[in-house]
Amino acid sequence: MLTYTFAHGExxxxxxxxxxxxxxxxxxxxxxxxxxxxxxxxxxxHLGISxxxxxxxxxxxxxxxxxxxxxxxxxxxxxxxxxxxxxxxxSKQKAPAMISEEPEKQNKWMIDxxxxxxxxxxxxxxxxxxxxxxxxxxxTKELVKTSPGIGxxxxxxxIATHLxxxxxxxxxxxxxxxxxxxxxLYGLLIQLLGFDRTxxxxxxxxxKIPMIYEQNGVLCRHLSxxxxxxTPEMLEQEHVDILHISPAHHFPTGRVMxxxxxxxxxxxxxxxxxxxxxxxxxxxxxxxxGQPIPSLLASDHxxxxxxxxxxxxxxxxxxxxxxxxxxxxxxQLFRERLSFYSCTVSNFEQYTLAAFLExxxxxxxxxxxxxxxxxKRDRILKLLTESPLAPSLRITxxxxxxxxxLLLDMNMTDQSFTDLLAAExxxxxxxxxxxxDPSDAPEHIFIVNYSSLSEEHLPxxxxxxxxxxxxx
Amino acid sequence: MLTYTFAHGExxxxxxxxxxxxxxxxxxxxxxxxxxxxxxxxxxxHLGISxxxxxxxxxxxxxxxxxxxxxxxxxxxxxxxxxxxxxxxxSKQKAPAMISEEPEKQNKWMIDxxxxxxxxxxxxxxxxxxxxxxxxxxxTKELVKTSPGIGxxxxxxxIATHLxxxxxxxxxxxxxxxxxxxxxLYGLLIQLLGFDRTxxxxxxxxxKIPMIYEQNGVLCRHLSxxxxxxTPEMLEQEHVDILHISPAHHFPTGRVMxxxxxxxxxxxxxxxxxxxxxxxxxxxxxxxxGQPIPSLLASDHxxxxxxxxxxxxxxxxxxxxxxxxxxxxxxQLFRERLSFYSCTVSNFEQYTLAAFLExxxxxxxxxxxxxxxxxKRDRILKLLTESPLAPSLRITxxxxxxxxxLLLDMNMTDQSFTDLLAAExxxxxxxxxxxxDPSDAPEHIFIVNYSSLSEEHLPxxxxxxxxxxxxx
Numbered sequence: 040m041l042t043y044t045f046a047h048g049e050x051x052x053x054x055x056x057x058x059x060x061x062x063x064x065x066x067x068x069x070x071x072x073x074x075x076x077x078x079x080x081x082x083x084x085h086l087g088i089s090x091x092x093x094x095x096x097x098x099x100x101x102x103x104x105x106x107x108x109x110x111x112x113x114x115x116x117x118x119x120x121x122x123x124x125x126x127x128x129x130s131k132q133k134a135p136a137m138i139s140e141e142p143e144k145q146n147k148w149m150i151d152x153x154x155x156x157x158x159x160x161x162x163x164x165x166x167x168x169x170x171x172x173x174x175x176x177x178x179t180k181e182l183v184k185t186s187p188g189i190g191x192x193x194x195x196x197x198i199a200t201h202l203x204x205x206x207x208x209x210x211x212x213x214x215x216x217x218x219x220x221x222x223x224l225y226g227l228l229i230q231l232l233g234f235d236r237t238x239x240x241x242x243x244x245x246x247k248i249p250m251i252y253e254q255n256g257v258l259c260r261h262l263s264x265x266x267x268x269x270t271p272e273m274l275e276q277e278h279v280d281i282l283h284i285s286p287a288h289h290f291p292t293g294r295v296m297x298x299x300x301x302x303x304x305x306x307x308x309x310x311x312x313x314x315x316x317x318x319x320x321x322x323x324x325x326x327x328x329g330q331p332i333p334s335l336l337a338s339d340h341x342x343x344x345x346x347x348x349x350x351x352x353x354x355x356x357x358x359x360x361x362x363x364x365x366x367x368x369x370x371q372l373f374r375e376r377l378s379f380y381s382c383t384v385s386n387f388e389q390y391t392l393a394a395f396l397e398x399x400x401x402x403x404x405x406x407x408x409x410x411x412x413x414x415k416r417d418r419i420l421k422l423l424t425e426s427p428l429a430p431s432l433r434i435t436x437x438x439x440x441x442x443x444x445l446l447l448d449m450n451m452t453d454q455s456f457t458d459l460l461a462a463e464x465x466x467x468x469x470x471x472x473x474x475x476d477p478s479d480a481p482e483h484i485f486i487v488n489y490s491s492l493s494e495e496h497l498p499x500x501x502x503x504x505x506x507x508x509x510x511x
Numbered sequence: 512m513l514t515y516t517f518a519h520g521e522x523x524x525x526x527x528x529x530x531x532x533x534x535x536x537x538x539x540x541x542x543x544x545x546x547x548x549x550x551x552x553x554x555x556x557h558l559g560i561s562x563x564x565x566x567x568x569x570x571x572x573x574x575x576x577x578x579x580x581x582x583x584x585x586x587x588x589x590x591x592x593x594x595x596x597x598x599x600x601x602s603k604q605k606a607p608a609m610i611s612e613e614p615e616k617q618n619k620w621m622i623d624x625x626x627x628x629x630x631x632x633x634x635x636x637x638x639x640x641x642x643x644x645x646x647x648x649x650x651t652k653e654l655v656k657t658s659p660g661i662g663x664x665x666x667x668x669x670i671a672t673h674l675x676x677x678x679x680x681x682x683x684x685x686x687x688x689x690x691x692x693x694x695x696l697y698g699l700l701i702q703l704l705g706f707d708r709t710x711x712x713x714x715x716x717x718x719k720i721p722m723i724y725e726q727n728g729v730l731c732r733h734l735s736x737x738x739x740x741x742t743p744e745m746l747e748q749e750h751v752d753i754l755h756i757s758p759a760h761h762f763p764t765g766r767v768m769x770x771x772x773x774x775x776x777x778x779x780x781x782x783x784x785x786x787x788x789x790x791x792x793x794x795x796x797x798x799x800x801g802q803p804i805p806s807l808l809a810s811d812h813x814x815x816x817x818x819x820x821x822x823x824x825x826x827x828x829x830x831x832x833x834x835x836x837x838x839x840x841x842x843q844l845f846r847e848r849l850s851f852y853s854c855t856v857s858n859f860e861q862y863t864l865a866a867f868l869e870x871x872x873x874x875x876x877x878x879x880x881x882x883x884x885x886x887k888r889d890r891i892l893k894l895l896t897e898s899p900l901a902p903s904l905r906i907t908x909x910x911x912x913x914x915x916x917l918l919l920d921m922n923m924t925d926q927s928f929t930d931l932l933a934a935e936x937x938x939x940x941x942x943x944x945x946x947x948d949p950s951d952a953p954e955h956i957f958i959v960n961y962s963s964l965s966e967e968h969l970p971x972x973x974x975x976x977x978x979x980x981x982x983x
Binding site: 055058066095098099102103104105117118119120156157158159162164167168171172175176179180182183184185186219220222223226230234246247250251254255256295296297298299300301302303306328329330332333355356357358359360376377379380381382383384385386387388438 | 527530538567570571574575576577589590591592628629630631634636639640643644647648651652654655656657658691692694695698702706718719722723726727728767768769770771772773774775778800801802804805827828829830831832848849851852853854855856857858859860910
C-alpha cells in the first residue's frame with residue numbers, strides 16, 4: 040500500500056500533505072492511471088491517520104481531476120496525461136522566483152524640463168482627507184453599490200455645473216462619461232466610433248495620442264498644423280473621419296485655434312454622417328492672460344464635438360479621473376453598445392471628487408493654482424532672462440497652459456544639445472521631438488514644462504546651457 | 512463708432528462684456544471682415560471706459576482669432592467664415608439645457624438572485640479609512656509622483672507575496688500589471704496579443720467577456736464546455752490562438768477543470784508560438800470545501816498562461832483594482848509597446864491597498880469573508896430546502912465561489928418563469944442565458960448569486976416560486 044511519512048510538526052494540515060503526496064505520485068507516473076486506491080478506512084489505518092483525513096484528501100483529488108470514484112467499487116487514478124510529460128503539476132515548490140531587474144524609471148535628473156507632474160505641495164491633502172473621511176463614514180451604502188458604467192450621477196452633475204460656470208458650456212450630465220484617464224476614454228471612443236475609421240491628429244502634438252490609435256490598430260493621419268493649419272480640404276484628401284484636436288491650447292506650440300478655423304472644421308464635421316471632432320481641452324483652465332478660450336463644443340450646433348477633459352492636470356496627475364461629453368446621438372449608441380462596461384474609477388474617489396466640486400473646493404483650488412502657476416512662471420521667466428543664457432534666448436507662447444517654448448540661438452543640432460545636457464543631469468525636450476514629419480520641425484526650440492520644475496536648480500541649468508552655447 | 516451699453520452692476524468685468532459685444536457683432540456679420548476697429552484710446556473715450564479695458568478685450572479677440580492687428584495701422588476684423596453661416600459662435604447663452612431622462616438602473620427588485628455586488632456591511636470601512644489616513648498623511652510625496660504604468664512597486668510586491676502564500680504561486684512582481692478592473696486589462700491584452708488573433712471563450716460563460724472581444728472587433732469563438740470539454744482538437748479546428756478560461760471555478764456551472772484537461776490545454780498552448788491561455792481566476796478565493804484549486808499558471812512551464820485576478824470580488828466591487836501576471840516574454844513586449852500607458856488606478860488607492868495587503872488585513876478579511884459566505888450560503892440553502900419549494904428543487908455546484916445552481920422541476924419555459932417572477936419583483940437568471948448556442952443549454956436551471964442576496968425576502972421569494980410551480 041502507498042506509504043507516506045507525514046511531517047507532524049509542519050503547519051500544513053495532514054489532509055493537505057496527503058493530497059500533495061498522492062498528486063506527486065500521480066503526476067510523475069509512480070501511481071499509473073487506472074490504479075485502484077486503497078479504501079479510505081484501510082488507508083487511514085495503514086497511515087495511522089483518521090478516515091476523515093483520507094476522505095478530505097480524496098475529495099480534493101476528485102475536485103481537481105486526479106482521481107475519480109466508481110460507485111460501489113472505489114477510487115481510481117485518472118489518466119491525466121496521455122503523453123506523460125513528467126510535469127510535476129501538483130508541486131507547489133517551483134524554481135525559486137527570478138526577480139527581474141525591473142527598469143522602473145528612476146528620476147536621476149538634477150532638473151527635468153519635461154516633467155508634467157503636478158507640484159507635490161499644491162495638492163490639497165487636508166481637504167481631500169477630510170472629504171474622504173466624510174464619504175467613508177457617511178455614504179457606506181452608496182460606496183459599495185455598483186456605479187453606473189458612465190459614473191455616479193452626482194459627480195456628473197457637479198462636472199456639468201462646473202462646465203457651465205467655468206466654461207460657459209451647457210452640458211447634459213447624462214451625456215458625461217467618467218473614466219480612469221483620457222487614455223482609457225480614447226480606447227472607449229475607438230470602440231464606439233469604429234476601428235475602421237480614419238483618425239486625424241495634430242502634427243506636432245502629444246506623442247501618446249497617435250500611439251494609442253496605432254496600438255488599437257486604427258488608421259491615424261498626422262496633419263500638419265503649419266499655416267494655414269488643418270483645413271477641410273486636407274481632411275477630405277486624407278479621408279479623415281475623426282479629427283482629434285486641442286483648439287484652446289495646442290500642445291506643444293501653445294497656439295489657440297482662431298474662430299475662422301474652428302467654424303470651418305465644425306462645418307466639415309457637419310457635412311459627413313460619421314465625422315466627429317474630439318476636442319481635447321486638457322489644460323484650458325490655466326490660461327494666464329485674459330478670459331478662458333471658449334470651447335469648440337460651445338460653438339457646435341450639429342452634435343459633432345466630443346469634449347474631453349481631465350482632473351489629472353488640474354488636481355493631481357495621480358488621481359486618475361477624466362471625463363468626456365458625448366453628443367446626444369453618440370450617447371445613445373454608447374448606451375446600446377458599451378454600457379456593459381463597469382466604470383473604471385472607484386466609487387470612493389468619485390464621491391470624494393463630487394464633494395470636492397460641489398462644496399466649491401475645486402474652484403478655489405483652480406484659482407489658487409492659477410496664481411501659483413502664474414507666479415512660478417513669472418519667477419522662472421525672470422530667472423531665465425537674468426541668467427547668462429539671456430542673450431541667446433527668446434521665450435514664446437507663455438500665455439497659457441503649463442509650458443512655454445524656449446528658442447535658443449545656437450548652431451549645434453537639437454540632439455547634440457540635449458545629449459550634452461543629459462550628461463549634466465539636465466533633461467529637456469526639443470519641439471522637434473513632437474513632430475511626426477521631422478522635415479516640418481523647426482530647430483532650436485525647446486519645451487519648458489514648468490508645473491513641477493525645480494526652481495532651485497534652474498540657475499545652474501541656465502548656466503550650463505549658456506556654457507555649452509559659448510563653447511560652440 | 513461702435514456703441515455698447517455696459518451693465519455696470521453685473522459680475523462680468525467690463526473687458527469681458529466688451530469682448531462679448533464685439534464677438535457677437537463679428538459673428539452675426541454686423542461688423543464685416545476687414546472693418547478697421549477704433550483705436551484703443553478713441554474707443555475708450557467714446558465708451559467712457561479705460562484704455563486698459565479696450566486693450567484687454569482686443570488681446571482676447573486676437574487670441575481667439577476674431578480680429579488681428581496690422582503693425583503701424585491698427586486692429587482689423589478677421590474673416591471668420593467665408594460661408595457666413597450666421598452661427599453665433601461667441602454666444603455663451605445657448606438653448607436651455609435639455610436634461611435627458613437618463614435610464615439609470617434603479618433597483619426595483621424585492622429580491623435579486625443575479626446581483627453580484629459585495630455585501631455592504633462586510634467591507635472593512637474602518638480599517639480602510641485608517642489606512643487612507645495614514646497614506647494621506649505619511650506618503651504625500653509618493654502620492655503625487657507618477658506611478659509606473661504597470662502600477663506601484665509595493666502593491667505588485669504585496670500581490671506577489673499574497674499569491675505565494677495563498678495560491679502557492681511564484682510570481683515576479685515585475686510581471687504584474689495593475690489596472691482599473693479586468694475589463695480594462697482585457698482591452699490591454701487585445702492590444703498586446705493582437706487584433707488579428709482569434710480568441711476562444713467558454714460557452715456557457717460570463718456574458719461580458721465575449722462582448723469585450725466583439726466590441727474590440729476581434730474574432731471570438733464560443734467553445735462548448737460540454738463533455739469532453741474544450742479539447743486541443745476543437746481549438747485547432749476553430750483556429751483559436753488565445754483561450755480564455757476559468758479553470759478553478761467556471762462561471763456559471765461551477766465546474767473545476769480536471770488536471771487531465773489542464774495539461775492537454777497547456778500542451779496545446781506550448782505547441783504554437785502565438786498561443787496563450789488567459790486564466791481568469793476571479794473567485795478562486797471562495798472555495799468552500801477543501802483546499803483552493805491550484806492555478807493553471809502554477810502548472811505552466813512554457814510561459815503560456817496569463818493569470819488574471821481582481822480585488823473587486825474579494826474586497827468590494829466598487830474599488831476598481833485588478834491585476835494580471837504576464838509570462839516573461841509577453842511582459843517584455845508590453846514594456847516595448849504599451850508601457851506608455853498611464854496606470855488607470857489612482858496612487859491613493861494603490862498605496863492604500865498595498866498597506867492593506869502588507870499589514871495582513873487582506874488575509875484576515877478573506878478568512879472572515881469565507882466564513883461569512885459559508886454561513887450565508889448554508890443559511891440560504893437551509894431556507895430553500897425547508898421552503899415550500901423544496902420538493903421541486905435540487906441544488907448543485909455549491910462548493911465554490913459566490914453562486915450555486917438551482918435545478919427546478921417544472922414544465923414552463925425558463926423565459927415564462929423568469930417573466931412571471933419579474934412581475935412579482937423577483938429577479939433570477941436562467942443558466943440558459945449564459946449560453947451562446949441556445950441548443951446546448953439545459954433548461955430549468957437558475958443561478959443564485961448569493962453574495963448580496965437579501966435573506967429577509969428569500970422565504971417570500973421561495974413561496975412565490977412554489978406557487979408558480981403549483982399552478983402549472
